[in-house]
Amino acid sequence: MSGLGCSAIYFLDQKGKIIISRDYRGEVGSNITEKFQRKVLELDDRLVKPVFTEKDITYMWIRVNNIYIVAVAKGNPNVALVFSFLYRMQEVFTDYFKELEDESLRDNFVITYELLDEMMDHGYPQITEVKILKEYIKTEANKIAKEQKISQAKLSTAVTNVVSWRPDGIKHPKNEIFLDVIEKLNLLVSANGNVLRSEILGTVRMKSFLSGMPELKLGLNDKVLFEMTGRTSRGKLIELEDIKFHQCVRLNKFETERNISFIPPDGEFELMTYRLDTQVKPLIWVECIVESFSRSKIEYLVKAKTQFKSKSIANNVEIFVSVPSDVDSPVFKSNVGTVKYVPDQNCMVWCIKQFQGRKEFLMRAQFGFPSVEAEERQKYSRVPIQVKFEIPYFTVSGIQVRYLKIVEKSGYQALPWVRYITQNGDYQIRMN
Structure with a gap:
């Protein structure tokens, strides 16, 4: 400070x-x-x-x-x-x-x-760093004296060393590291399909099971890096904004060379977060048409369409559509998935376990009304449709891990595993 x-x-x-x-x-x-x-x-x-x-x-x-x-x-x-x-x-x-x-x-x-x-x-x-603190501040009172001495030795090394987040002497029977690139899409779309707001919030998470004191270098398809080095790329380049790093990343290297180099903590940690303020078309487009609205009933036609490549699949899709607060007697028909009425949230939820790219599905719903009309019956149309989903092996921004190099003085070979996931953030589509 x-x-x-x-x-x-x-x-x-x-x-x-x-x-x-x-x-x-x-x-x-x-x-x-x-x-x-x-x-x-x-x-x-x-x-x-x-x-x-x-x-x-x-x-x-x-x-x-x-x-x-x-x-x-x-x-x-x-x-x-x-x-x-x-x-x-x-x-x-x-x-x-x-x-x-x-x-x-x-x-x-x-x-x-x-x-x-x-x-x-x-x-x-x-x-x-909680992992270092837990080496010697333990919640259990009865610890063996030898164990305490080892912990204190590790602590003094970690505190006096530049790498305070990683103690010396870590050993794993199998050296490997897992890297997850997770992107959340915040989206607001008008009823006629115009994107009013779109934003991608990305996180790079790692699980490190590496022995010793390894040096890692991570390469991304970063537009600024390619411009700095004068290189060109046939693939897509992205321009990351609002980048925040874990304390293990050497910031001076990133600022001068745009290299992400670091000695990772042991176990699970969040390496970096980023944001892209970019125009993105809806990955899942939902259109809701009220086909009939009388004093005794309301009928919906809901169309859901995926707008990403056919080789990708969205898992556990949930589409929340608002209904009037005083409906009863729900009847649903859909050519895929299940539909349920959630009265405490004044909505119906269409659940599709797997929704392949370039597909379109329909769902019809009918509700009855009581004889006495509720004062807030018309408010349902002002509540936007919400969509939840997860698409593995896919990033909406097009970010790619070009390489993950692992160097340790003992010279062991380590296996890096990379996974991409896109999820919904605040994903809303306004109703007609």
């Missing part, structure tokens, strides 16, 4: 009372929580700010379930880094306690203090 570090961290309950706290510097007074109550708890939600300053003390806070985590610092701290630490601390505590809330903190005072002392020293972040 460049510049000034944190003075103290507080965990407060919903009423602003301290559950647990750690004062790292002795710079702040005992009335900190009173000021927090006045500035946050007693104000209207619209006026509340996540950062505020009072008398040279800066308050930065997040809310998790029924608790507030508050960091305070004198002077002018690096607020972005403080928030980054708070969210990282939330992840670590959640990993230890499964659920971070008032009760779990009260039940784990000893571990909480140990974590607060190891994750931050004199107000500066130290160890934030």
